[in-house]
Amino acid sequence: MAKKKNTDKLSQEEATITKTAGEETSTTEVENKVIAEETMEAEAKTAEIDEAPAEVAEEPSLEEQLQQARQEAADNLEGWQRAAAELANFRRRQEEQRKFQRDQIKAEVLEGVVSALDDIELAFQNVPEELNGQLIGWVEGFRLVQRKLDKILEDQNVMPINTGGEFDPNFHEAVSHEDSDDHKEGQIIAEVRKGYQIGNRVVRPALVRVAK
Numbered sequence: 692m693a694k695k696k697n698t699d700k701l702s703q704e705e706a707t708i709t710k711t712a713g714e715e716t717s718t719t720e721v722e723n724k725v726i727a728e729e730t731m732e733a734e735a736k737t738a739e740i741d742e743a744p745a746e747v748a749e750e751p752s753l754e755e756q757l758q759q760a761r762q763e764a765a766d767n768l769e770g771w772q773r774a775a776a777e778l779a780n781f782r783r784r785q786e787e788q789r790k791f792q793r794d795q796i797k798a799e800v801l802e803g804v805v806s807a808l809d810d811i812e813l814a815f816q817n818v819p820e821e822l823n824g825q826l827i828g829w830v831e832g833f834r835l836v837q838r839k840l841d842k843i844l845e846d847q848n849v850m851p852i853n854t855g856g857e858f859d860p861n862f863h864e865a866v867s868h869e870d871s872d873d874h875k876e877g878q879i880i881a882e883v884r885k886g887y888q889i890g891n892r893v894v895r896p897a898l899v900r901v902a903k
Contacts, residue, residue: 791892797847798894804840805849805887805895811837812885844887852886852897854879862886864896874902 751759811833818830844850852862858877866883874880879899886897 794889794892797849798889798892801844801847801849801887801894804843805885808837808840808844809884811840847889849887849889849894852888852893854882854886854897854899858899858901862888862893862896863899863901865901866898867900868903869900871902876902878902 814833815830815837854863856879858865858879863879863886869880871878871880878901880902881900882897883900884898887894
């Protein structure tokens with residue numbers, strides 16, 4: 692009987708130990724689970740903290756934004772200046788083209804006036820030295836016509852080409868090359884027919900004799 696009681700007591704003690712061990716195991720699993728969850732949460736927070744500086748770094752600073760705005764303003768100003776210069780050049784070319792066309796039309800119209808002046812000039816070169824009163828009045832009338840025609844040319848900025856000095860093929864046309872003791876080679880000896888120009892545009896070259 693005593694032996695049976697001892698056996699039952701041992702069985703109860705073993706059961707108690709087993710239960711205690713099972714409870715301890717359960718407690719350990721719960722603790723491990725809690726620790727794992729806390730570890731995951733901590734790692735997540737650490738990842739958020741690590742990512743935060745990257746997001747801040749992507750946002751440009753005020754100084755960088757100001758520098759970017761200044762660069763854009765400089766680029767816009769440069770583009771505007773380039774466009775303004777191109778427009779000014781276009782207007783200048785258009786004005787030069789219009790002036791060239793006006794001078795060309797003017798030169799064509801005034802060629803007849805220049806030709807008439809040639810005839811009057813030639814007539815005056817052959818006027819006799821001795822004239823009676825009637826012929827003098829007649830000649831003076833023609834001189835008045837000549838002055839009026841010269842005034843028309845002057846008002847249209849048509850000027851006689853200078854024939855003093857060196858021969859210039861851009862403005863002069865040589866009708867002869869002659870020996871001259873009074874002139875150096877290439878100098879104009881005399882004018883045979885007047886030439887005219889509008890600005891730098893030649894209406895008609897001057898006919899000249901040139902020393903050789």
